[in-house]
Structures are given as structure tokens and as C-alpha cells.
Amino acid sequence: MANRTKILMVQPDRPLLRLHLMELRRAVSDQKLDLESVSTAAFANSALDEIYEQAEAAGLIVVDVTDSTSAAMYLLGYAHAKQKAVLIMYDMAEPVAFDASGVPAFRYSLESAEAFLEGFRIAIADALMDPSRYRNKLQRGSTGAGVFISYSRKDKHFLERLQVHLRAQHIDLWDDTRIQVGQQWQKEIEAALKRCKVAIILASADYLASEFIVSNELPAILTRAESEHTLIIPVIASPCGFTRDPILKHFQVIHDPSNTLAEMTEVEQERVFDKVCQAIEVFGRGAARAAGES
Numbered sequence: 001m002a003n004r005t006k007i008l009m010v011q012p013d014r015p016l017l018r019l020h021l022m023e024l025r026r027a028v029s030d031q032k033l034d035l036e037s038v039s040t041a042a043f044a045n046s047a048l049d050e051i052y053e054q055a056e057a058a059g060l061i062v063v064d065v066t067d068s069t070s071a072a073m074y075l076l077g078y079a080h081a082k083q084k085a086v087l088i089m090y091d092m093a094e095p096v097a098f099d100a101s102g103v104p105a106f107r108y109s110l111e112s113a114e115a116f117l118e119g120f121r122i123a124i125a126d127a128l129m130d131p132s133r134y135r136n137k138l139q140r141g142s143t144g145a146g147v148f149i150s151y152s153r154k155d156k157h158f159l160e161r162l163q164v165h166l167r168a169q170h171i172d173l174w175d176d177t178r179i180q181v182g183q184q185w186q187k188e189i190e191a192a193l194k195r196c197k198v199a200i201i202l203a204s205a206d207y208l209a210s211e212f213i214v215s216n217e218l219p220a221i222l223t224r225a226e227s228e229h230t231l232i233i234p235v236i237a238s239p240c241g242f243t244r245d246p247i248l249k250h251f252q253v254i255h256d257p258s259n260t261l262a263e264m265t266e267v268e269q270e271r272v273f274d275k276v277c278q279a280i281e282v283f284g285r286g287a288a289r290a291a292g293e294s
Contacts, residue, residue, distance in 0.1 A: 085131035148196035154206040238262035
């Protein structure tokens with residue numbers, strides 16, 4: 001429809017938000033706005049290029065960072081790279097991985113549907129009235145370097161293909177194959193984790209059964225996700241309990257977790273590894289641009 005501004009909204013898969021989606025569209029329709037939405041739960045099954053096309057055409061990108069899923073992070077990185085106006089929103093009752101001080105944001109509560117909808121409408125209107133206030137404000141993310149790969153030795157064949165894809169795209173990466181003879185391997189891993197901006201998890205039953213991984217690597221990765229805002233990208237190598245784990249299940253898997261690497265054809269596996277590279281590149285470019293303009 002002519003003379004209407006498109007808004008792309010990225011939201012976590014929360015039942016109440018899904019119920020309010022139609023009301024959200026109505027709340028902004030009288031402002032000649034068209035609201036499109038992408039659920040983070042469906043993000044892994046969607047073509048990234050299609051979502052980026054939607055973002056390119058949008059006059060405003062709204063990202064709900066509640067739970068700070070990978071999907072939300074990808075879109076934030078892309079939006080920063082394209083210098084798009086971004087309105088972040090989050091449930092005030094939930095922790096957020098951002099330092100949101102000084103950042104225009106819509107803090108909401110779903111306890112009152114009427115207040116939520118009115119607040120959303122006002123926040124959208126303000127963002128469109130002065131979009132410069134909503135560009136490149138977040139101080140979060142990766143430069144695209146410092147990628148740490150956490151994996152089980154039993155899944156080394158998947159690691160090797162992932163390494164090829166990352167190196168082909170000149171993405172700086174670290175895994176324990178870089179440890180040289182004579183080096184103290186545990187200290188090297190700890191140092192690499194402290195430097196990493198992105199952590200890729202190749203999850204499998206062997207991975208989750210590893211005492212060292214569960215007691216050392218994973219806690220360090222999860223700590224960085226919370227305190228240093230490291231981006232976590234899970235890839236499910238073979239059937240395991242990753243998506244049932246009370247903590248790990250909150251991290252968005254980059255592909256359909258019911259279709260693991262072990263169950264894919266080689267071509268399908270290659271597409272997943274390329275998708276990982278795309279996610280790192282897009283987020284890294286956006287974060288680097290945002291840091292450079294802060």
C-alpha cells in the first residue's frame with residue numbers, strides 16, 4: 001500500500017506476545033504503518049536473506065531483546081550495519097544482556113494489555129518522529145573476530161568442516177587444535193574464552209557427557225554470555241538433550257534442532273555451516289559499525 005511505512009518486529013516466542021500481535025498491528029495501523037513480525041523460534045527455519053530483505057525495506061526495526069536470543073542479536077547487527085533505526089523493547093520483569101542506560105527503549109509488562117499496546121504505539125511514533133536517536137546506540141556485540149568453538153573430540157569431523165567455512169570467510173577462530181606441544185592446554189582454553197566474542201557450541205550426547213566441558217567450558221561460555229555479552233551459536237551435531245536443558249534451551253539453535261547434522265546430507269550440513277558464517281559476519285559488521293560511531 002502506497003505511503004505506508006513498514007515496521008519489522010523480531011519477537012521471542014512467548015504465547016502472550018503472539019496473542020497480542022494482531023492488536024499490535026491495529027495499534028499502529030492508524031499511523032499508516034504496516035507491522036511485519038518474525039518470531040525468534042521460527043528464525044532458524046527461515047531463509048536469512050528473506051529476513052534481511054524485510055529489514056532492508058523497513059523504516060523501523062523493532063527487536064524484543066527479552067532473553068537476548070541469537071535471532072535478536074543477528075537482526076541488531078544487521079540493523080546497525082545498515083544504519084537502520086532500531087527500537088529495542090523488553091519485558092521489565094526479565095533480565096536483559098544489554099547496558100540499556102541511555103538507549104531509547106520500550107520497557108513493557110504484559111500484565112496490562114491496554115497499557116502494553118498504548119506504550120507500544122507511543123514508542124513507535126517517537127522512533128519514527130526522530131529516527132536519528134534510534135540509530136547505532138547499543139554498545140554490545142562482536143567485531144566478528146575471536147570465535148571460540150566448543151566441541152567434543154567425537155565430533156571432530158564436524159569441527160573440521162566448520163573450520164573450513166570460517167577460514168574461507170577470513171573469520172578469526174580458536175579451538176583446541178591450536179594448542180601447541182608444551183603449552184598448558186587448560187590455561188590456553190581459559191585465555192581463549194576470555195578473548196572470544198562469539199562462541200559456537202557443537203552439541204551432542206558426547207559433548208554433554210564431557211566432564212571437562214560441563215564443568216569448565218560451558219560455565220565460562222555462559223558467564224560470558226551474561227556478563228560480556230558473547231554471542232552463543234548452538235549447532236546440534238547429533239540427537240541429545242541440549243534443547244531440554246533448563247539453561248541451554250534458551251539459546252536459539254541456528255537450524256532446526258530436530259534435524260541434526262548427523263541426520264543431514266553433506267549439502268545440508270554445508271548450508272548450516274555457511275549460515276553460521278553469515279550470522280557471525282552480519283552481526284560483526286553491525287557491532288563494529290556501532291562501536292565506531294559511538
